[in-house]
Amino acid sequence: xxxxxxxxxxxxxxxxxxxxxxxxSASAAETVAQSNKSLQQQIDELNRKIDEAKExxxxxxxxxxxxxxxxxxxxxxxxxxxxxxxxxxSFGVGSFSPxxxxxxxxxxxxxxxxxxxxxxxxxxxxxxEYLTVDIFLNDYVTLVMGKFLSPIGQFRQNLHPSWINKxxxxxxxxxxxxxxxxxxxxxxxxxxxxxxxxxxxxxxxGGNGPALEENGGEIEAIETPGLNVDGDGKKVYGGRLGxxxxxxxxxxxxxxxxxxxxxxxxxxxxxxxxxxxxYQAAGVDFGTKFFGIDLRGEYIKQTVGKQAASVAPEKAExxxxxxxxxxxxxxxxxxxALRYGAYNTPERxxxxxxxxxxxxxxxxxxxxxxxxxxxxxxxNELNPKQRVDNRMLVQLAxxx
Amino acid sequence: MKNSKSKNFIKILVTVxxxxxxxxxxxxEDTWPVKGNFANGAKAWAENCTRCHNTxxxxxxxxxxxxxxxxxMRLRAxxxxxxxxxxVTFMQMSN
Numbered sequence: 001x002x003x004x005x006x007x008x009x010x011x012x013x014x015x016x017x018x019x020x021x022x023x024x025s026a027s028a029a030e031t032v033a034q035s036n037k038s039l040q041q042q043i044d045e046l047n048r049k050i051d052e053a054k055e056x057x058x059x060x061x062x063x064x065x066x067x068x069x070x071x072x073x074x075x076x077x078x079x080x081x082x083x084x085x086x087x088x089x090s091f092g093v094g095s096f097s098p099x100x101x102x103x104x105x106x107x108x109x110x111x112x113x114x115x116x117x118x119x120x121x122x123x124x125x126x127x128x129e130y131l132t133v134d135i136f137l138n139d140y141v142t143l144v145m146g147k148f149l150s151p152i153g154q155f156r157q158n159l160h161p162s163w164i165n166k167x168x169x170x171x172x173x174x175x176x177x178x179x180x181x182x183x184x185x186x187x188x189x190x191x192x193x194x195x196x197x198x199x200x201x202x203x204x205x206g207g208n209g210p211a212l213e214e215n216g217g218e219i220e221a222i223e224t225p226g227l228n229v230d231g232d233g234k235k236v237y238g239g240r241l242g243x244x245x246x247x248x249x250x251x252x253x254x255x256x257x258x259x260x261x262x263x264x265x266x267x268x269x270x271x272x273x274x275x276x277x278x279y280q281a282a283g284v285d286f287g288t289k290f291f292g293i294d295l296r297g298e299y300i301k302q303t304v305g306k307q308a309a310s311v312a313p314e315k316a317e318x319x320x321x322x323x324x325x326x327x328x329x330x331x332x333x334x335x336x337a338l339r340y341g342a343y344n345t346p347e348r349x350x351x352x353x354x355x356x357x358x359x360x361x362x363x364x365x366x367x368x369x370x371x372x373x374x375x376x377x378x379x380n381e382l383n384p385k386q387r388v389d390n391r392m393l394v395q396l397a398x399x400x
Numbered sequence: 401m402k403n404s405k406s407k408n409f410i411k412i413l414v415t416v417x418x419x420x421x422x423x424x425x426x427x428x429e430d431t432w433p434v435k436g437n438f439a440n441g442a443k444a445w446a447e448n449c450t451r452c453h454n455t456x457x458x459x460x461x462x463x464x465x466x467x468x469x470x471x472x473m474r475l476r477a478x479x480x481x482x483x484x485x486x487x488v489t490f491m492q493m494s495n
């Protein structure tokens with residue numbers, strides 16, 4: 001009896017299920033269909049967005065169509081802090097040196113570097129470091145005319161920008177009006193030529209040459225700021241020949257110049273000129289990299305001959321050299337650079353030997369923070385360790 | 401003095417004119433900018449750019465800016481015209 005009751009209940013339940021199953025199935029199918037339709041719409045929308053993304057990635061914002069004329073601004077700047085033995089520590093702006101490039105096809109380029117500096121009284125001084133019009137004659141020769149960096153040596157023309165120089169200062173003797181010629185106004189041919197396993201680079205030039213600065217009956221300095229007038233009417237000719245050996249990553253260079261120069265002061269009006277005398281400049285340089293070590297060095301000198309008719313009749317010679325080793329510890333973006341150099345002049349009290357060390361942090365390859373220390377000494381037979389103006393330097397350099 | 405100046409001027413003039421005639425303008429091509437070789441550019445970039453300074457990230461500059469930047473370095477580093485075009489192409493395709 002009990003079994004029959006249960007059986008009837010089960011049969012009743014099954015009958016109801018059979019009766020309503022089609023209705024339930026129809027409802028579920030409709031829900032699935034709607035869901036599928038929604039998913040398809042979402043897929044279509046995603047596909048449309050992917051297509052749009054593909055189109056936009058084909059033309060990224062940094063791409064730019066070139067025209068025949070191009071304008072480009074580059075350069076470098078540095079700021080810092082100096083604390084020397086002879087003065088209290090001071091913050092300072094080193095220089096701001098924008099470089100302007102105007103190029104028409106691969107035929108001509110105008111390039112000019114300005115140099116803005118703030119002097120000790122807070123006034124801004126501006127100078128044209130170089131301004132040239134360059135004609136690319138062919139793949140191996142470029143005509144350069146105007147005011148250009150002296151091709152004598154390597155530091156002044158290639159290594160002096162603060163984001164390239166591994167020390168906060170130039171090597172002793174390689175500053176303005178010291179042993180290394182700085183600039184020249186004239187005409188120059190330069191370029192590079194492949195020669196089998198090595199590469200040759202060269203520069204030959206003719207220019208106005210330097211002015212000689214006299215003080216107390218002696219030649220005090222050779223001024224090579226790139227004079228815009230040839231005071232003695234005698235040109236100076238010179239050049240540099242470099243060989244690069246890629247297999248050894250070795251750069252070798254030899255440079256020289258010869259001509260005539262005279263005592264005159266470009267800043268005095270009217271200018272008075274003396275008779276000219278012989279002028280010569282010479283330099284050798286090298287640079288190499290091995291196992292991550294950057295090693296380079298340079299020797300340079302300028303000589304003026306005798307001139308009996310001059311207020312400073314004696315000959316004189318200025319020379320300087322330096323050697324530098326640097327190594328980047330890549331994991332911590334830190335570079336250590338050590339430099340030793342010497343500067344010899346006709347006036348012994350201005351002679352120097354210099355040891356400099358700098359620890360540089362590379363915020364980026366073109367943004368460098370330097371903390372350095374310079375030990376300067378006057379070579380002296382009586383007191384060979386006479387220290388002068390040793391100083392600690394901090395510099396933040398940015399090449400852009 | 402005047403004579404010497406004239407001689408110097410003539411020397412320079414003769415040198416310039418002679419060289420300009422001996423070395424025809426190789427840049428009178430219709431297509432600009434002239435494309436270089438990517439692989440050769442990568443090699444030239446690796447060999448030359450670190451001779452004096454740290455390498456620069458190709459993404460620092462736009463394509464047109466790399467042209468003037470590398471032509472500037474053509475003079476500084478003594479690159480040939482072909483090396484210049486190769487490096488420009490390499491930098492443009494890597495940025």
